[in-house]
Amino acid sequence: MPSQREIRRRIGSARNIKQITRAMQFVAASKLRRAQESTLAARPYREKLDEVIADLAAVLSGSDHPLLASRDLAGSHSRLIVILTSDRGLAGALNTNVVRYASREIIDHPGELKVATVGRKGRDAMRRIGLPIAAHFEGFGDRPSFADTLPLARLVTDDFVAGTYDRVDVVYSRFISTLTQQPVLEQLLPVVPSEDTHGIPGNQFLFEPNPGEFLRALLPRYVATRLFQAVLEAKASEESSRMVAMKNATENAEELIDDLTLSYNKVRQANITREMVEIASGAQAR
Amino acid sequence: MPLHLEIVTPERMAYSDDVDMVLVPGIEGEMGILPHHTPLVSLLGLGELKIRKGGQEESFAIVGGFLQVRPDKVVVMAETASLASEIDLERAQEARREAQRALESGFHEGVDLASARAAMQQALLHIRVAERHRREGPRSRG
Numbered sequence: 001m002p003s004q005r006e007i008r009r010r011i012g013s014a015r016n017i018k019q020i021t022r023a024m025q026f027v028a029a030s031k032l033r034r035a036q037e038s039t040l041a042a043r044p045y046r047e048k049l050d051e052v053i054a055d056l057a058a059v060l061s062g063s064d065h066p067l068l069a070s071r072d073l074a075g076s077h078s079r080l081i082v083i084l085t086s087d088r089g090l091a092g093a094l095n096t097n098v099v100r101y102a103s104r105e106i107i108d109h110p111g112e113l114k115v116a117t118v119g120r121k122g123r124d125a126m127r128r129i130g131l132p133i134a135a136h137f138e139g140f141g142d143r144p145s146f147a148d149t150l151p152l153a154r155l156v157t158d159d160f161v162a163g164t165y166d167r168v169d170v171v172y173s174r175f176i177s178t179l180t181q182q183p184v185l186e187q188l189l190p191v192v193p194s195e196d197t198h199g200i201p202g203n204q205f206l207f208e209p210n211p212g213e214f215l216r217a218l219l220p221r222y223v224a225t226r227l228f229q230a231v232l233e234a235k236a237s238e239e240s241s242r243m244v245a246m247k248n249a250t251e252n253a254e255e256l257i258d259d260l261t262l263s264y265n266k267v268r269q270a271n272i273t274r275e276m277v278e279i280a281s282g283a284q285a286r
Numbered sequence: 287m288p289l290h291l292e293i294v295t296p297e298r299m300a301y302s303d304d305v306d307m308v309l310v311p312g313i314e315g316e317m318g319i320l321p322h323h324t325p326l327v328s329l330l331g332l333g334e335l336k337i338r339k340g341g342q343e344e345s346f347a348i349v350g351g352f353l354q355v356r357p358d359k360v361v362v363m364a365e366t367a368s369l370a371s372e373i374d375l376e377r378a379q380e381a382r383r384e385a386q387r388a389l390e391s392g393f394h395e396g397v398d399l400a401s402a403r404a405a406m407q408q409a410l411l412h413i414r415v416a417e418r419h420r421r422e423g424p425r426s427r428g
Contacts, residue, residue: 042296042297045294045363051354052327056327204325205327206324207326207328208327209328209329217329221351225296
């Protein structure tokens with residue numbers, strides 16, 4: 001049986017932990033609110049670009065823009081996977097899930113492959129696995145702006161156009177709700193237009209100044225937008241995952257404190273009883 | 287038939303409403319768009335976007351991006367879009383001074399000239415749009 005003092009010390013440290021995890025839980029909750037708002041606010045832009053690309057699908061398929069070039073994937077091809085994780089830990093299973101998801105994809109499709117990591121956790125994991133890291137970005141802070149993610153977008157588009165990679169994917173955790181985040185893989189390059197749903201064939205559109213120049217501006221922008229959206233989703237996932245993890249930790253600490261308090265009282269009671277027995281037997285012996 | 291106008295930027299939805307007419311700063315000059323316009327996609331320049339609706343006029347300072355026009359709908363995907371009445375004139379002037387400093391020091395300190403120039407253009411646009419808005423107030427047309 002541990003001594004009274006020992007138990008008291010452990011209660012104290014459990015209390016300290018509880019205070020910290022609770023503070024982290026509230027911080028994550030307020031950051032989550034912001035991250036969620038900006039994720040939702042950014043969705044329309046991406047959807048509009050999606051629509052434009054879908055509308056122009058007919059024109060796109062006839063175009064030989066380098067970002068559309070679907071190269072022969074049967075032969076030797078090289079691939080880049082962009083992995084979005086967080087810089088800081090204590091976010092539950094979030095980073096583990098993303099890394100595991102990416103690893104499975106890598107194992108299932110062996111071949112020449114590099115990764116680009118965003119967030120320290122992803123980089124550390126890839127280093128441990130021993131995959132070549134083509135580029136690394138520290139996370140984009142609490143409020144990622146579109147401009148923050150542009151360098152990453154430019155890097156992948158430039159490398160794709162230069163022929164360094166034949167395909168670029170991004171793996172991140174999609175924010176579904178506070179309790180659910182889903183790791184997903186999206187193909188970033190080459191650009192694949194989605195189905196046209198508006199019924200105006202692309203070839204009926206007038207282009208200003210001309211189709212070539214329009215696509216030259218639109219496609220890199222589209223890639224950057226999808227990356228930005230992924231970064232926002234990953235951010236919202238991180239904060240919600242951290243919030244839930246810290247809530248659990250706080251509850252566990254509370255439970256631990258209750259258990260320890262109970263055994264503290266037991267030990268104290270046992271000590272009192274023992275002392276009384278000692279006094280009583282001492283008095284009898286006289 | 288009303289013309290539905292949406293203005294979106296990477297960070298938010300800036301405007302969504304039915305309007306009578308919209309004047310857009312296209313890359314090759316200003317375009318006036320009324321309902322039943324031919325389907326069109328265009329690059330956007332930098333300038334003032336004017337919305338006419340029920341005799342009222344509103345304006346946005348628009349920087350770059352894309353425009354898609356369908357007969358009943360106009361979608362403006364701009365890099366930034368600021369409503370004239372919400373532009374902070376003092377901040378725009380501060381941004382202009384900052385850009386000015388960057389441009390002047392750029393040649394020996396290796397400042398990114400292209401982005402300084404873009405910042406300058408944007409600041410000048412914001413000042414122009416905000417000053418016009420201040421002068422004329424929310425305009426109504428007869």
